[in-house]
Amino acid sequence: MEVGFLGLGIMGKAISMNLLRNGFKVTVWNRTLSKCDELVAHGATVGGSPAEVIKKCTITIGMLADPAAALSVVFDKGGVLEQICPGKGYIDMSTVDHETSIKISQAITSKGGHFLEAPVSGSKQPAETGQLVILSAGEKALYDEAISALNVIGKKAFFLGEVGNGAKMKLVVNMIMGCMMNTFSEGLVLAEKSGLDPRTLLDVLDLGGIANPMFKGKGPTMLQSNYAPAFPLKHQQKDMRLALALGDENAVSMPIAAAANEAFKKARSLGLGDNDFSAVFEVVKDLKRSS
C-alpha cells in the first residue's frame, strides 16, 4: 500500500519510519526538506510539496505541529487542496482544535476528497513501535480503507463519529495527562523537601492504584533533570489551552486544568517550551528571582 506523509517532526518521522519498516511505500514531505533524508535512506520517496504527495498517493497522512501548520499544509500554495479530489483521502493526525479540523474537513470534502481526522495518543516511543492510540473521526469509508495503515501505526484505532470528535477526545486525554504531570511534579518535590527519597516514592506509586506508565517512564528522567522532548511542553500547553477553550464553550468549569495550564505557562516563561512537557517539574522545584 502506498501512503503519503506530510510533516516529519518527532512524531511524523517515527510514524513514517514505522510504516516503512512494515512494508508500506511512503512518499514524504516536510517544510524543511533536509529532514526527509533519513526517511529516504530507509526507502521513502520525497514529494516536492503537499500537493505533489496528494497527487501521487491515494491516501495521505499529515502530522503537523499545530493548527497553523495543519491549516497551512492544506490551504497554502502547493497545498493539499490543489490536488485533493474524489477517490483521494487525507488523514490529519495533527493535534488541533476541533474548529481547525472542521475547517479542513469542509475544504477537502468540497473538492470531493475524503477526510479523516485522526489525532493520536502516545509520544515518540509508541510512535516508533506502532503502539499509538488513534482517535479518528470523519468519513467511516476512509477509516475502513486506511485501516491496514492505521493498524500498523497504532495498537487501537477508535472511530468516534463526526469530524471534531477525534480532536476533542485528544484534548481531553492530553488535558488529563498534563494535570497528572503537574501533580506528579508536586508530589516529587513535596517528597524530597519533606526528607523522603523521591525514588522510593516512584517505587511506592508503581505498586498502587494510581500506577501508570507515564509516572514509571518519566519519573527517573525527571529526577535527573533530563527533559529530552518526547512531547514538547509548548504543545502540551497548547493542548491545555484548547481543552480549556472547549470547556469554556460548554460552560465546564475545570479548576485543576486551569491551574495546570498556568504552571505550563510559567514553564514557557522559564524558556522550557521546547523541552519535554515533564519539564514543568522545574516550575515546582526551587526557582530564583530573575535579577
Next chain:
Amino acid sequence: MEVGFLGLGIMGKAISMNLLRNGFKVTVWNRTLSKCDELVAHGATVGGSPAEVIKKCTITIGMLADPAAALSVVFDKGGVLEQICPGKGYIDMSTVDHETSIKISQAITSKGGHFLEAPVSGSKQPAETGQLVILSAGEKALYDEAISALNVIGKKAFFLGEVGNGAKMKLVVNMIMGCMMNTFSEGLVLAEKSGLDPRTLLDVLDLGGIANPMFKGKGPTMLQSNYAPAFPLKHQQKDMRLALALGDENAVSMPIAAAANEAFKKARSLGLGDNDFSAVFEVVKDLKRSS
C-alpha cells in the same frame, strides 16, 4: 502468631479479616463494640479496651479514622499507654500527620514499648486481599518482628526510616491520588459536555500512557453516580489538607493540590463527605443554586 487489632472501620475490618483467613489469632477492639461481631464469627477474640488488647498481645495493630482517634486510642483512659511496656509493640496503620505519629511514638517508647507507624496505600479491596502497600517507619526491630503479619496484610512493606516518614509518604501518595481523581472528573465531564461518550474516554485512557487501576476501577461506577465508600471523601480531603500543610512547612508551592483540595471541600459542603472520594465528580458536574 497472635495479633491485636484496634479499630474496625472499613479498612480495619478488612485487614483483620484477612489476618484471620491467613491463620493469625486476632484480638479485636472497636469503640462501638458491636462492630466486632462479624470478626468474632470468623474466630476473633474481643478485647474490652485498647489496654486489654495490648496486655494480651505482643504485637498490636491500630487502624483509626483520623489523628484524633489515633491519639485517643493511645492516650485516653483504657488506652494503649496503660499496658504498653518493654517487649510489646504497637503498629499504627492509621493515616495521620507526622506530628501525631511522632507524639504517639514518643509516648510509647517512653514506656519502653516499641513503635512502628505503618500507614497503608490501597483501599477496601486490596485490604481484603492482602494487596496493600505498607509504608512503615520507626523501629526496624519491630518491623522485622512483625514482617510475617505485614506480608499477609500487604504485597510490599517498605521501611522508610524515622517515625513520621511513613505518614509523610502516605500523604504524598494520597495527594497525587486526590488530584488525579479531580482531573479525571474534569475530563469525564468535559468529554460528555463536548458530545463524546465518556465510556469511550475510559477505553481510550486505558490504552495509553496514563492508564491506571484507579481510572479503570472507578470510572464505570462514577458514570453511574455510584459512590459507595471505599475511601471516604472526607478522609481524602483530610489527607489533601495535611499534604498541603506539609508543603507549607517546607515552603513547597502546590497549586494543583490546592485547587483539588478546594474541590473536595466543595464536595463536603454538598454533603458528600461520607461518600467515596470519587464523588468529587459531582462538584464538576452540573450543580444548582441552593435556594
Next chain:
Amino acid sequence: MEVGFLGLGIMGKAISMNLLRNGFKVTVWNRTLSKCDELVAHGATVGGSPAEVIKKCTITIGMLADPAAALSVVFDKGGVLEQICPGKGYIDMSTVDHETSIKISQAITSKGGHFLEAPVSGSKQPAETGQLVILSAGEKALYDEAISALNVIGKKAFFLGEVGNGAKMKLVVNMIMGCMMNTFSEGLVLAEKSGLDPRTLLDVLDLGGIANPMFKGKGPTMLQSNYAPAFPLKHQQKDMRLALALGDENAVSMPIAAAANEAFKKARSLGLGDNDFSAVFEVVKDLKRSS
C-alpha cells in the same frame, strides 16, 4: 465644534447628551432611528447612515454594543468606510478585543482616515456627568484634535500608544476587577459560615486599606442576592478569557485569574450569565447537586 455620534444605547445616549449640554453640535445616528428623537429635542441633527454622519463631520465617535456591531457600523453598506477619507477621524469607544480594534483601524487608515480606539471605564451615570475614564490609543494627532470633546466626555483621557493598547488596558482592569469580585465573594461566604455578620465585614472593609467603591456598592446588593445587571457576568467571563489569552500570548502565568475564570464559568453553567457579574457569589455559596 461639530461631532458625529454613532450608536445611542444607554452609554451612547448619555455621552451625546452630555456633549450637547456642553455646547457641541452633534449629528447622531442609530440603527433604530426613533432613538434619535430625544437627542434632536435637545438640539442634535440626525444622519441617515454612518456614512452620512462621517461625510458631515470631521470627527465621529462610535459607541456600539459589541465587536459585531462595531464592525458592522464600519464595514456594512452605508458604513463609515464609504465616506472616511484624509482629514476625517473616527473614534471607536466600543469595548472590543484588540484584534477587532486593529481590523477597524487598518480599514480606516487604508482609506486615509484617522483612527482612535477609546474604550471607556465607567457606566451610565459617569457617562451622563462626563466622569468616564477614556483609554484611547491610535493616532495621537486625532487624540489631540478631539481632546476638547474627550475632556467633556471623561474626567481623564489616557493616550496609550498604538491601536490595541486601549483594548488591552481595559482587559487588564476588568481581569483585576473579576478576581476582586471572586475574592470578595469568598470573603463574604467565609464570614457568614464562620459566624460573623457579613454586613459587619462590609463596614470593616470600608475602613481599611482595601476599601474600594465596588465592594461598597455591590456588597449590600449581593447580600440580598440582587444581581440586576450593571455589567453582565457573561461579558465579565469573556473579558477574563481574553485577558488570559493575552497572558498566554506573552507567557504570563496568572493562577488567580485562571481560578477566577473557572468560577465565572461555573456561574455560567448555573445559568447566571445574564445576571450582574457579582452573581459569581452564588458559586461560592451553598450549591446543590443537580439531580
Next chain:
Amino acid sequence: MEVGFLGLGIMGKAISMNLLRNGFKVTVWNRTLSKCDELVAHGATVGGSPAEVIKKCTITIGMLADPAAALSVVFDKGGVLEQICPGKGYIDMSTVDHETSIKISQAITSKGGHFLEAPVSGSKQPAETGQLVILSAGEKALYDEAISALNVIGKKAFFLGEVGNGAKMKLVVNMIMGCMMNTFSEGLVLAEKSGLDPRTLLDVLDLGGIANPMFKGKGPTMLQSNYAPAFPLKHQQKDMRLALALGDENAVSMPIAAAANEAFKKARSLGLGDNDFSAVFEVVKDLKRSS
C-alpha cells in the same frame, strides 16, 4: 491612664509610641529587651517579664508575631498567667487563629482576669498615626474600660461578640487583601508583558471602581522592586493558611484564596518571607531555574 504593652515588633512599637504620644503611661516588655530602648527614650517604662507588666498595669496589651509567641507570652514562665487576676485585663492584638485566642481567653478568665482579643487591620503607618481598625471580641466590660486607649490606637474599634470573632474577622480581611495583592501583581505583569506601561495601569485603576489605598500605596514601590516590610509576607501567608483552615472547618471552598496561598508559599521558597507581602509580585514576574 496606664497601659502595659507586650511585644515591640513593627506594629507593637508603632502602637506603643502612638500611645505615649497621646499621653498614656506605657510599660513595655519585649523578648529582646534592647528593643525597648527607643520607647524608653520617649518616656516608656520597662517591665522585666510579661508577668511584671501585668502586675503593674490594670490593662495590658499584647502584640505578638504569631500564635506561638502569643501563647508563649501568656503561658511560659514569667508569663501573663502568673499575675493576671480579678480586676486586671489583657487585650491580645496579635493576629492569631481563633483557637489560640480561645485558649488564651480560657486561661485568663479561669484566673479571674478579663480578656479581649483585638487584632487590628492596617500596617505600620496606620499604627503610627492611630488609624488602625480594631476587631475586638470577648468581654464587653473590658472593651468599655479600654475604649479611651482603643480610640487612640484606631480610628474605629468594632466589638464583634464572643472571643474568636475578632480573629476570624481579621483573617477574612487579610485573606481578601492577600488575594487582591496577587491579582494586582498579575495585572501589573500582564500590562507590562503586553506592551503597556504599568505606571499608567496604576493611574487608570486609581480613577475607577476598584480604586483602593493599597493599590495606590504599594503599586509604585512594587514597580521599583522595593519591598521594605510593612506587613511581612510570611505573616500574610500565615493568615492565608489560617483563613483557609477556617474555611476547611466550615466546608467553604475558596479556590482564589487557595491559589493565592500557593503563590505566597512560592514567594517564601524564593526567600522573600521577611519582605513586604507585596513581594509576591516577584513570583508573577520572570523567574529563573535554580541551577
